[in-house]
Amino acid sequence: MIEFQQVTKRYGSDHTALKQVNFHLDRGELAFLTGHSGAGKSTLLKLIMLMERPSAGQVVVGGQVLNNMPRRQVPYIRRHIGVVFQNHQLLFDRTVFDNVALPLEVMGVPTRDIGRRVRAALDKVGLLSKEKMNPMQLSGGEQQRVGIARAVVNKPPLLLADEPTGNLDPELSADIMHLFEQFSQVGVTVLIASHDISLIHDMGRRTLTLEHGRLVNGGSALGGMAHGH
């Protein structure tokens, strides 16, 4: 589902954020991405989301080489990627329902289908009863679950999360991780960038570790054949 082949990303002429990164994530695989601040985690996620392009090497997502993807294609590629942020970026002047409906409206899904799909997503994260509330009235963990419902409402095959449990206590973090596991069990590929070493340890999943832009653990020698679990 995701393949990095010798990917290097430079910002400007002197700063290299990623150096010859190789890894491969299969469909339905759940993996963590970790490393010190500035190690290159966000840069790696941005390359997958087409917010940045590699300086060298290839990024392949869902069988498509992203390097030379024309700009007008970018929105279509992004539709296949659900993204969860730490600060969940919910709109506080809209209901929970409307927040989750947003990606479907942008895609032009007919109104008659939106209700069914939004409720299916809210049901998955256990928030069906709160659809009419304002996100402001919800707890931090619930707000994060609304963010997850919004990320999965159009059933993307790939889910990326950037520090999704950064503001949550350990118990709520475990709940959020359980949700990610459920998505991976139905075939969604999940990549979670996190600093939370103890949470990552408890999950016992594959972990990609970046150190100053190099993948020092969890990657593959070249082209992604033998990825270390």
Ligand SMILES: Nc1ncnc2c1ncn2[C@@H]1O[C@H](COP(=O)(O)OP(=O)(O)OP(=O)(O)O)[C@@H](O)[C@H]1O
């Ligand atoms: N747009 C940019 N222009 C120039 N340098 C950048 C840019 N984005 C990131 N960098 C630099 O690239 C390096 C990697 O940054 P990145 O945000 O990928 O790290 P990170 O591992 O996500 O860090 P954190 O955990 O603090 O978010 C850092 O040294 C950062 O300063």
